[in-house]
Amino acid sequence: xxxxxxxxxxxxxxxxxxxxxxxxxxxxxxxxxxxxxxxxxxxxxxxxxxxxxxxxxxxxxxxxxxxxxxxxxxxxxxxxxxxxxxxxxxxxxxxxxxxxxxxxxxxxxxxxxxxxxxxxxxxxxxxxxxxxxxxxxxxxxxxxxxxxxxxxxxxxxxxxxxxxxxxxxxxxxxxxxxxxxxxxxxxxxxxxxxxxxxxxxxxxxxxxxxxxxxxxxxxxxxxxxxxxxxxxxxxxxxxxxxxxxxxxxxxxxxxxxxxxxxxxxxxxxxxxxxxxxxxxxxxxxx
Amino acid sequence: xxxxxxxxxxxxxxxxxxxxxxxxxxxxxxxxxxxxxxxxxxxxxxxxxxxxxxxxxxxxxxxxxxxxxxxxxxxxxxxxxxxxxxxxxxxxxxxxxxxxxxxxxxxxxxxxxxxxxxxxxxxxxxxxxxxxxxxxxxxxxxxxxxxxxxxxxxxxxxxxxxxxxxxxxxxxxxxxxxxxxxxxxxxxxxxxxxxxxxxxxxxxxxxxxxxxxxxxxxx
Numbered sequence: 369x370x371x372x373x374x375x376x377x378x379x380x381x382x383x384x385x386x387x388x389x390x391x392x393x394x395x396x397x398x399x400x401x402x403x404x405x406x407x408x409x410x411x412x413x414x415x416x417x418x419x420x421x422x423x424x425x426x427x428x429x430x431x432x433x434x435x436x437x438x439x440x441x442x443x444x445x446x447x448x449x450x451x452x453x454x455x456x457x458x459x460x461x462x463x464x465x466x467x468x469x470x471x472x473x474x475x476x477x478x479x480x481x482x483x484x485x486x487x488x489x490x491x492x493x494x495x496x497x498x499x500x501x502x503x504x505x506x507x508x509x510x511x512x513x514x515x516x517x518x519x520x521x522x523x524x525x526x527x528x529x530x531x532x533x534x535x536x537x538x539x540x541x542x543x544x545x546x547x548x549x550x551x552x553x554x555x556x557x558x559x560x561x562x563x564x565x566x567x568x569x570x571x572x573x574x575x576x577x578x579x580x581x582x583x584x585x586x587x588x589x590x591x592x593x594x595x596x597x598x599x600x601x602x603x604x605x606x607x608x609x610x611x612x613x614x615x616x617x618x619x620x621x622x623x624x625x626x627x628x629x630x631x632x633x634x635x636x637x638x639x640x641x642x643x644x645x646x647x648x649x650x651x652x653x654x
Numbered sequence: 655x656x657x658x659x660x661x662x663x664x665x666x667x668x669x670x671x672x673x674x675x676x677x678x679x680x681x682x683x684x685x686x687x688x689x690x691x692x693x694x695x696x697x698x699x700x701x702x703x704x705x706x707x708x709x710x711x712x713x714x715x716x717x718x719x720x721x722x723x724x725x726x727x728x729x730x731x732x733x734x735x736x737x738x739x740x741x742x743x744x745x746x747x748x749x750x751x752x753x754x755x756x757x758x759x760x761x762x763x764x765x766x767x768x769x770x771x772x773x774x775x776x777x778x779x780x781x782x783x784x785x786x787x788x789x790x791x792x793x794x795x796x797x798x799x800x801x802x803x804x805x806x807x808x809x810x811x812x813x814x815x816x817x818x819x820x821x822x823x824x825x826x827x828x829x830x831x832x833x834x835x836x837x838x839x840x841x842x843x844x845x846x847x848x849x850x851x852x853x854x855x856x857x858x859x860x861x862x863x864x865x866x867x868x869x870x871x872x873x
Contacts (some may be wrong), residue, residue, distance in 0.1 A: 376801075392753050393720035402717070403760075410721055411808040416747075436724060438747050467733040474742075485728040499800070499807050502665065553810060555800035609796025611812040 370560035371497070371569060374606040376599045378617045379414075379550040379576055380654065381503070382631055385542045386589015387511075389413045398511045398543050405508030407546045411500040414550060417579040419477050422571065424582055432476040432571070435483060468494060472562045479562035480572065497559035498572065503550035506619050507628060509543045516540055542589055545629045551614055556604035573598070577653050594631055595654030597638060599647055607646035616640070616649075655786050656706065656769040658819070659793065661691055663811035665717070666759040666804030671836060671849060677756040679805065681714050681830070682856065685863050686838040687805050688766045691813065694802035696789045700776035703768050708861040709825045711763035718757050726750035762804060763823075765816065790815065825859025832856055837863075837871050848873055 381388075389409040390396035399408040419434050426432035472479040472494060482496035518536045521527050527534050554569070573596065580591040599613040616639040625633040640649045661683075668680040668687050685705040692703045724747055732743040770789075772780060792798065793815035803810045816822060832854035839847040852871045854861055864870035 391720065392722065393718065393755060399719075408719075410719070412721055412723075433742065433744075435728075435743070435745055436747060437744050463734065464730060467730050467737070470737050471728075471733055483728070485730060485733070495800075495807075497800075499803070499810055501808055501810050504664075551810070553801035555798075557799045605792060605797040605799070607795060607797070609812065609814070610801060610810075612796065 369563045369565050371554070371556040371564065371566065372604060374556050374601040374604055375552075375554040375569075376610045376613050377552045377554075377576075378595065378597045378614055379503075379552065379593065380547060380595035380619065380636065381550070381580060381591060381593045382545065382547045383543055383588070384545055384590040384629075386591060387541050387543065387587045388546065388548065388591060390541070390587070395539075397541050398509065398546075400509065400511065401504070405510075407505035407509035407543060407548060409503040409548055409550070411502055414500060414503065414579075415477075415481055417583050418480075418572065418575045421575040421579040421582055422476050426476065426571070431474055433474055434477050435471070435475040436477055469563075476568065476571070479564045480568065482562070494562055495558055496562055497555045497557075497564050499553045499555070501551045503548040505546045505548050506634065507547070507621055509546040511541050511543060514540050514542065540587065547594065547619065547628065547631065547634055549619060551610075553610060560604075573652055592631075593653060595636055596652040597654070598650040598652055600650055602646040602648070608644040612644070613647065616643075655782065656767055657692070657789060657793070658816040659691065659695075659766045659768075660711075660763065660814045660816050660822070661766060661802065661804070661811045662711075662763040663804045663809055664761060665809045666762045666811075667756060667809060668759075668805040668836075676754050677758075679716075679757060679759050680835055681759075681832050682710055682854070682861065683708060683762075683764050683766070683804065684836045684838075685852075686836055688764070688768065689838060691766065691802040691811070692768050692770075692789075694800050695792050695798045695813070696785065697799070698780070698785070700772055700780040701770040701785055702773050703770045704866065705766065705768045705863045707767040707863060709765035709767075710828075710856065710859040710861070711765060711823050711825055712761055713826055713828070715760045716757055717760045718755055720753055720755040722747075723752050723754050724750045725752035758809070759804075765822070765825075827858055828856065829858055830856045832861070838866065840873065 387398050389399050391399040401408055419436060420438060422432060423434040478494055480496050480498050482494040484493045516538050518538060521534045521536055576596055577593045580593055597617050601607050618637045620635050621628050622633055622635050628634060636654060643649060666679065667677055668684045669677045670680055688705045688708060689703045724745065726745060728743055728745060736742050770785065772782065801810045802813055834851045835854040837850040837852045840850050841847045850871050850873050852864055
């Protein structure tokens with residue numbers, strides 16, 4: 369059980385005419401770094417997609433259940449007996465530990481990302497091995513606002529007000545094109561604590577590469593994983609600072625291209641020469 | 655034996671305990687978060703890390719980010735029921751959704767000065783020299799138990815062992831009273847950790863951190 373190797377990874381993904389991650393503070397505009405204009409996608413946004421992918425594809429797998437669920441894809445599941453605990457249990461010590469282990473064993477997201485579970489007064493918590501950061505776009509992104517119309521209204525009151533015209537207008541935001549870069553870290557030591565193993569890791573890589581293919585919606589536009597570069601250390605502690613490795617993946621807009629609208633407008637350069645001893649670079653995608 | 659780590663990151667959130675629902679960060683890293691960075695590189699029950707000085711290398715800048723978060727935790731009773739064959743616990747995001755803004759720090763860099771001492775858990779085979787060498791070896795090579803982070807795990811940071819302070823970046827030229835700031839949690843009663851505070855002052859980018867036992871640290 370557990371992993372024997374530390375890993376770091378770079379995930380590249382792009383969006384075309386879509387909104388990769390809306391900002392609730394800005395009326396659902398694509399998230400942006402106000403100072404640099406770079407697009408942002410939060411860590412939790414991508415983790416949600418990993419969870420959804422696993423939940424969707426691993427239904428037959430008893431120990432790959434997802435704890436933090438989204439209802440939208442749950443319609444076909446009958447499991448509604450989510451009980452509320454009226455009286456707080458006062459079990460402590462061994463029982464807490466056993467419960468924690470049981471959760472790790474049964475739930476993929478608990479052993480991957482961790483979870484907070486309350487145990488009476490204290491919060492029993494699991495720290496998962498996988499840590500992801502905010503994704504940033506390579507170039508500044510622009511958000512285009514589109515006004516759209518609907519040839520219907522919701523209420524009859526609205527219809528009366530329009531004397532039967534029955535039209536509403538809405539807004540939607542898109543990024544014409546953006547290539548984003550996400551960094552991730554996998555701690556073998558924490559994997560040992562939660563029982564996250566090689567098969568789980570395999571599924572995690574698969575989910576990073578395929579999650580966008582199962583997350584199509586009106587707002588997302590075309591999103592795709594474009595590159596997944598994994599640095600594998602030959603032991604659990606690692607052999608080199610994470611930055612030194614992550615910097616070996618350089619992504620740049622091609623010189624002849626002023627405005628990027630396509631993945632081909634970018635050049636991904638990977639320096640795999642003279643890798644530090646004990647480091648293996650695995651190009652899973654791209 | 656003291657060590658110095660330089661840590662840098664795009665974002666950081668050292669949450670003020672009085673504003674933790676919609677998180678607002680302290681102006682600078684807390685000694686407790688700094689301790690956790692040293693611990694991410696090396697920690698054993700035999701040692702305890704102490705932070706002595708924090709040097710601020712970049713101007714204090716802010717960014718506000720709002721995210722959808724989950725506002726519920728799983729009662730352990732539900733797990734126990736499920737273990738006995740009851741319904742499987744699940745947490746529905748839509749039911750427990752909270753939108754929370756966070757006021758985070760942006761583009762930060764610190765030099766953290768810390769040292770460790772042996773605890774009463776140290777066995778016969780534990781000695782200072784062993785851990786000194788282990789820490790140096792790990793920090794130099796970029797090895798760590800888990801990638802250290804600046805307050806929250808999504809804000810991972812880079813770290814670098816500094817052995818010679820000459821030729822290093824200078825601190826920001828700013829002096830400011832930072833007010834009462836979290837020092838660390840006191841875990842002596844393990845089921846009821848108590849916060850400790852100190853009055854932090856930044857002099858030309860340098861914050862001297864008092865010792866835990868000193869009068870300047872209040873519970």
